[in-house]
Amino acid sequence: MPPPPVRSPSRLLLCHCRLPFHISPQTRLPLSHNSSVRRRFHCSAVSAVSALSSDPQIAPTDLTTTPPSSHILSIRESLLSRRRTAADVAGEYLDRLRRTEPHIRSFLHVSETTMREAEEVDRLVASGKDLGPLAGVLVGVKDNICTAGMPSTGGSRILEGYRPPFDATAVRKLKEAGAIVIGKTNMDEFGMGSTTEGSGFQVTANPWDISRVPGGSSGGSAAAVSAKQCVVSLGSDTGGSVRQPASFCGVVGLKPTYGRVSRFGLMAYASSLDVIGCFGASVIDSAIVLNVVSGHDRFDSTSSTHEVPDYASFLMSTDHFESTPLKGLKVGMIRETIGDGVDVGVISSIKAAALHLEELGATITEVSLPSFSLGLPAYYVLASSEASSNLSRYDGVRYGNRATVDELNSLYGDSRADGLGPEVKMRILMGTYALSAGYYDAYYKRAQQVRTLIRKSFKDALEKMDILVSPAVPSPAYKIGEKVNDPLAMYAGDIMTVNVNLAGLPALVVPCGFVEGGSAGLPVGLQMIGSSFSEEKLLRIGHIFEQTLPNYRFVPPLFLELV
Amino acid sequence: MALIFHRGIIANSQFFSRSSGVLFRRLRASRSCTSARGEGTANTLKEELIQVAPKRALEPNTHGFEAIIGIETHVQLFTLTKAFCSCPYVYGSRPNTTICPVCMGHPGTLPVLNSKVVEFAVKLGLALNCGLSMTSKFDRKHYFYPDLPKGYQISQFDIPIATKGFIDVDLPVEFGGGHRRFGITRVHMEEDAGKLLHSETGSYSQVDLNRAGVPLLEIVSEPDMRSGIEAAEYAAEIQRLVRFLGISNGNMQEGSLRCDVNVSVRPIGQSKFGTKVEIKNMNSFSAMNRAIDYEISRQVLLHSQGQSDQIFQETRLWEEGAQKTFTMRKKEGLADYRYFPEPDLPEVVLTKEFVDKLCQGLPELPEAKRRRYEKMGLTMQDVLFLANDNHVAEFFDASLENGADPKLAANWIMGDISAFLKNERLSITEIKLTPFELSELIASIKNGTISGKIGKEILFELLAKGGTVQSLIEEKDLVQASLIFPVRKASEFIIIVDPAAIEALVDKVLAANPKQLEQYRAGKTRLQGFFAGQVMKESKGKANPLVLNQILGVKLKGES
DSSP: OOOOOOOOHHHHHHHGGGOSOOSOHHHHGGGOOSOSOOOOOOHHHHHHHHHHHSOGGGOOSOSSOOOOOOHHHHHHHHHHTTSSOHHHHHHHHHHHHHHHHHHHOOEEEEOSOHHHHHHHHHHHHHHTOOOOTTTTOEEEEETTBOOTTSOOOTTOGGGTTOOOSSOOHHHHHHHHTTOEEEEEEOOSGGGOOSSSTTOSSOOOOBTTBTTBOOOSSTHHHHHHHHTTSSSEEEEEESSSTTHHHHHHHTOEEEEOOTTTBOOTTBOOSSTTTOEEEEEESSHHHHHHHHHHHBSOBTTBTTSOOOOOOOTTHHHHGGGGOOSSTTTTOEEEEEGGGSSTTSOHHHHHHHHHHHHHHHHTTOEEEEEOOTTGGGHHHHHHHHHHHHHHHHGGGOSSSSSSOOOOOSSHHHHHHHHHHHHSOHHHHHHHHHHHHHHSTTTTIIIIIHHHHHHHHHHHHHHHHHHHOSEEEEESSSSSOOBTTSSTTOHHHHHHTTTTTHHHHHHTOOEEEEEEEEESOTTTOEEEEEEEEOSTTOHHHHHHHHHHHHHHOTTOOOOOHHHHHHO | OHHHHHHHHHHTGGGGTTSTTHHHHHHHHHHHHHHHHHHIIIIIHHHHHHHOOOHHHHSOOOTTEEEEEEEEEEEEOOOSBOSSSSOBOOTTOOTTSSOOTTTTTOTTOOOOOOHHHHHHHHHHHHHTTOEEOSEEOOEEEEOOOTTOTTSEEEEOOSSOSEEEEEEEEEOOGGGTOOEEEEEEEEEEEEEOOOEEEEOTTSSOEEEEOTTTTOEEEEEEEOSOBOSHHHHHHHHHHHHHHHHHHTSOOOOTTTTSEEEEEEEEEEETTOOSOOOOEEEEOOOSHHHHHHHHHHHHHHHHHHHHTTOGGGOOSEEEEEETTTTEEEEEEEOOSOOOOOOEEOTTSOOEEOOHHHHHHHHHTOOOOHHHHHHHHHHTTOOHHHHHHHHHSHHHHHHHHHHHHTTOOHHHHHHHIIIIIHHHHHHHTOOGGGSSOOHHHHHHHHHHHHTTSSOHHHHHHHHHHHHHHOOOHHHHHHHHHHHHHHTSSHHHHHHHTOOBOOHHHHHHHHHHHHHHOHHHHHHHHTTOGGGHHHHHHHHHHHTTTOBOHHHHHHHHHHHHHTOO
């Protein structure tokens, strides 16, 4: 049993004194360019926010609340200082993974070579050679991202046992940076779903309440980071598949600008919307991962040649900011996302988060995106159309599961009928229909026109505002099985996120509060949306928000219970 | 012909995609082809001999009707690598040896456009007098077939890279000659599919993806052709064009140039088109000519018998053995390829500088060459011969630059040099004779230094061994002075030109080598060299190689 929730507001105030930053001085020092004078927040201002930030009735559980520190930097620091070996770190994570996995089931495959690779890192440390930025960092990789020699199924039975002959570019870059792929995480089949219930293999549980879904489609990656089964993880986001599970699991989720990260090796769902994103327990960790995986790739013509700034180093010096570090920042709250159909607890968490941003110096204005509600239907037409095309290759001819039949049409029909799940089949049917002669103009073409409108409305809004904020999801994590038979309700849950994919913009989800549910409350994530290639700005704001948010402690009860 | 037959079907496999029992239907088709080949050596040969009449007589009797012919041509580009990945493509490689995850359609792979494809497309667009789309895009064309790894072909749909052009053609003199201009509707870029290899028993098929992803340009003509010879000459001109441009080897046997022909017939004066029939599986221009004329006759006959409703919109295959077209498949409504813009590839944007640079770099094209040669006073026969092959044309032009008389140079090239090339199975770029020496030779004969007969002797030395005219003349002088060899030398030039005599030799050789003959007819056309060698041996080296090869070619094909 987790400890009972803290109910006393007076005790809550105590923790505000612990707000200063917890990046170890060793790692911060070489990166600090500014003066070493540390400025603290004005405590009274922060405490005023805290009273509003969330219902104390369901406030986080632990008194030793601290802003999240970077696990990546602390691993690096302990390796460099020889306090711990990579093998120790790997052993710790693997041990926790073994104990939590029966409850959470976030992995479809766990690597057998993790310890060997960790020992390799230790040899590198011993030799005194330069370590990559992710040396010894255990990374979970969503199963639709190809890993050489490791199964990569995209959560689909049709690819059961398929081992790609190559690493996705993002995975290759992670490995080159010293990361160790600990395993492949569960997901809704080919990314189609919001719960992992659509996985061809298993359902992942939410570490905050194992009777609930972790969100999806990157539910395995989010749950794994939340339960500390791995340090960080890669996900993919076509219509919210990184941001929604990040919100459900109380972790940081980053959906970069379309083209920021190479899609080479990402099994295509909707090519014009797909983006590889990442999860971390802190904004810094997400930024470090983004640093590593970003950049142009000659194997992906849609990857951008836009310069990659050092997303992470920028965050190191944030402890030098003034009492109102976001002074002058113009934040637009999307009106359409805080109205009807949105959980009241979610709305109040988001409003509290907005107040916190205000306390930090930002000005909050409500903005309206008139085309917002059109995003959902347009998204489902476009994503399904592209999916019907992209999934044609799963025919049983060259790889994956093949039906044993002796006639070609049955080979196609049976292999796909047996190998693909119902949600995937439904979307292939919808997409095939939308692209058919005579319907193309009414569906696909019209949806593209809507997409243009949405792009424009975001562009206009982001000319007036620095960032836009909204909930990441209209509700907290719901029960496993709750929406299985109501696909429209499930689709409606994507309303907050799909528009961002249609516009190709970057968005960051940072845990910001709780609503009632489970034993310790259920986390709610704040979505911050920026203009194209403004990840640096988003990460900086997210980092300040996270580091200054009172009671920031998004550690799931399952973790406390088992560790 | 069996192998080529397969290729013909597979290349157009998309048309099978929607029918049921696809694989097995195709297997049947290939079996029937195999049996046709079996008969080919004995019975069918005789039938063909009877069928084939002089060329003129082959032209269909169309009085009162006119044929409307349009052609879709696929040209395989010889870029170093495939269209969207870095795999090479070498015709005839072992199956599945030039493939990678991208052209195999593995999950997570993405296409990256080979810029040479755009360059070649622009060159062809310019050469075909087309308008270029400065911004075009790729689209996906969907159908299921085992040789199509991704389940869609990357192609161009509504915005092709080049549109609305034309091509000028000179018809061969023996077909009455004449100049024609045919419209070009569009040129677009796309990728090739792999091929299926059917097992001997027909119980299974294997997929070879070597060809998957090889770049193609599809050229769609306006329905401007009216006869088989016009269509064949259109295709031949496309072949010359791509060879002159250096963008494809244009080899029909290897499938680098493939033509699908649409033929319809209507009463003269009627504006509405008749029912369109598509013909596939023609492996040479002469086959195209015959197939189309056969098809026109078939349709005209049905029209004139009041049975025009018996002409179906269908795909028919040309069968070389029977010299007829056969129904391959009736159209089952319009195929829906569900085209949509390829999201993995950015738009193709051409800049004016890029186009201008390519435009300036274009070589002299066949039509311009023909007009130039014509102005020199050469006969149309000479003009067509010289401008047919870009290497021959280059050789001719180079010897003119050295001052050679055009008519004399043309005669040498078309006569002895060409015969030598045929006999030795060489291309004009591979011989030791240089254009300069040819012009020297011509000059030496013209100014009386040597006789024509000695000139010929020297020419063969130059062709075989190289050297200069000057040094060979000096050498010959020495030899003649010694008076030892002249008789033997002279005997070497007693050449058998009597076609009847050579025909007898050819018959003898063919009869003595039935196995090789069968292999030749099964598609191993390279064996022609073997037969030529045997006949030459039989004639003790005295057969005129030009006549020999002409007769041999006809005999090998069993044409008469």
